[in-house]
Amino acid sequence: MDDNDHVQRSERHKTIIRAVDSGPRRIQELAELTGASTITIRRDLAELAEKGTLRRTHGGAETALMRGAEFPFGLRQSEAPATKSALAEAAAQLVRPGQSVLIDNGTTALAVAHELRGVGITALALSLHAAAALASKPGNEVIVPGGTVDADDLSFVGIDAVDVVRSMRFDIAFLGACSADPASGLTVSKWADAKIKRAAMDSSTRTVLVATAEKFTRTSAHLFGTFADLDTIITTVDISPAVLYEVRQAGAAVITV
Known part of the structure; x- marks a missing residue:
């Protein structure tokens, strides 16, 4: 093929x-x-x-x-690679050598992981895909939480992963979301994923949502936060002005690419 x-x-x-x-x-x-x-x-x-x-x-x-669920990982990975690369490049500019960084699961987070190869950080990867990318070049200390691995996107799920996230402290956490509608908040389709993302936010000095503009028009089943929980949103220039207003009203900075 x-x-x-x-x-x-x-x-x-x-x-x-x-x-x-x-x-x-x-x-x-x-x-x-x-x-x-x-x-x-x-x-x-x-x-x-x-x-x-x-x-x-x-x-x-x-x-x-399930309501608000994303496409299978393999399909999402082939979607808009140039856009995800641009988002990841902007995200990587926020990171400095020596910092402790959490990298979420998902295809956009995977693009961030690729940009952070060999930077010299301590990184907790919430998927095997992200861990492999972060460790593909010498320089990073890469940690995985362990526990059960999701068969589709190779993300870590379950209470073991939540406990590891809560036991660490991060300078910055890069998170994704299935949906980020202003009225509904930051949501995902899986309860376990919401628990891990909430733990990541609670354990991080700075929380950054990296997401394409269409994520801000959707809702999913499980809430893990609101715009007020975010320090920064990195998204594309086609984000709705109404969403931008809501983000800034909540006190989060916005970087568009």
Whole structure:
């Protein structure tokens, strides 16, 4: 499979997930929506069902995602790499050698981890992906919390991870969020993830949310904080002026790229 085929497949999978999220869909509907053959759609549905992102039905599929849940890690990783790289570069400018830094799970946090290779920090990585990136160049002391690992994004989940986060003190924590709607606060789709993020905020001198603009138009099930809990938000220039107003009213600084 060449790179172009991979991108087309990823985009088609995201289109299918969005479609079934609004209600059950027939195979023929999905074929017409994506321009793919029904044979290709059947194969796509089998792959997505195996990942747990939808459920097969007789002749079609329906959603299996929780409210506000994100796409599978593999799909998100292929999305907007240049944007995530720009966000990560801005985030890395806030870090100095010798500091203690927490790196969240997720694809944007992974981009931050890549930018912080060999900087000379003590880093707690909340996913195996981030840990590998941080340790890929000599210079950092990289720590992982241990405990259960999520099968999709290789993040650490459970009370063991929360305890390790609470036992440390960080100069800066880089966090992500499934959703950051001003009215609903900072939310994620998984209860365990919310607990870890809350612990990270409580253990950090400075908390930085790194997120693309569309995150500020969504809501998810589990609250872990509000804009007032953040010191800085790093986002893209297309963020809504209304959201910018709410962020600044809450006392957080904003960096746009």
